Amino acid sequence: MEKQFIDETHKDFAHNWVSSSRFLFFCQIFLLLAFILGGCYALSTHSYKGKPDVAVPESSQYSPKYKL
Numbered sequence: 001m002e003k004q005f006i007d008e009t010h011k012d013f014a015h016n017w018v019s020s021s022r023f024l025f026f027c028q029i030f031l032l033l034a035f036i037l038g039g040c041y042a043l044s045t046h047s048y049k050g051k052p053d054v055a056v057p058e059s060s061q062y063s064p065k066y067k068l
Contacts, residue, residue, distance in 0.1 A: 058065040
């Protein structure tokens with residue numbers, strides 16, 4: 001009865017630096033795109049709604065008007 005040796009080093013993440021570096025590169029690209037798209041979505045949902053109509057007292061304007 002012969003023992004068969006199964007070489008599993010080609011399946012290991014640490015032993016095959018070509019496929020592991022490719023995998024890490026694509027993970028970085030995916031995370032960068034997800035971060036950029038998430039930021040764009042957050043900016044579009046919380047965008048500036050416009051100048052609010054605020055009642056400013058006459059005494060605190062640029063050229064104030066005082067009561068006599």
